[in-house]
Amino acid sequence: MDLNADVGESFGLWKLGDDDTLLSVVTSANVACGFHAGDPSTIRRTTERAAALGVAIGAQVSYRDLVGFGRRFMDIRPFELRDDLTYQLGALDGFARLAGSRVSYVKPHGALYHAVVEHEGQAQAVVDAVAAYSLANRCELALLGQPGSALLTAAEKAGIRSVREAFADRGYDNTGQLLPRDAPGALVLDPAQIAERAVRMVVKGEVVTGDGSVVLVTAESICVHGDTPGAVEIARSVRTALEGAGVELASFAP
Helix, strand or coil: CEEEEEECCCECCECCCCHHHHCCCCCEEEEECCCCCCCHHHHHHHHHHHHHHCCEEEEEECCCCCCCCCCCCCCCCHHHHHHHHHHHHHHHHHHHHHCCCCEEEEEECHHHHHHCCCCHHHHHHHHHHHHHHHHHHCCCCEEEECCCCHHHHHHHHCCCCEEEEEECCECECCCCCECCCCCCCCECCCHHHHHHHHHHHHHHCEEECCCCCEEECCCCEEEECCCCCCHHHHHHHHHHHHHHCCCCCCCCCC
16 A cells, blocks of 8 residues: 655745655655645755655646645646646656656646546546656656546546545545535544544545545555645554554555
């Protein structure tokens, strides 16, 4: 099982999260590429740290929305979205290669992540960017996303490896979808509760929803958010609980 987290989201003098420590806990790092967060120096430091620790580097691509932290939907034309994502992917991969590593997967961020669950045009734009970049660079980038989403469906049709993800620190509704961030119970903050949820997701393949229902989840990667208060403690608790349940942690990426 993979354990991933969002990192590299500081910008200039504004610092968000303890990336250095968080990267010592997770197996895959979703690195901000500068459109919702992150700046060139932050990207360089983050990729160098990830490479030194042997953590897989993923491009956390987003809408061009620094002010809204990428959490506002944008009705952008698919070809423009494709090009924005290619731009971000190329920038991050350049720094990753300088650090002796490379980008091995792509994960949409924030509002884009939610949009491509159902928005087929934007989902296809993400797939087109990943497919074209993989072909040009003779690599095989994976796509990390929500099970059953338009994104992963389009990825599978294009022959791109799709990796299903679950969120230990986010609330779900009774259809198995993530609750909107402004909904009650959308964010889970207690490290012990998050760790218990992660084990249940991995071992039993299920999660308790906001209304107390139990729904099935299928995941190859568990996410904890790097911008959540106490993110390092949460990630450590999840890792310890999973390993205590006999789950071997390793990145899905080569």
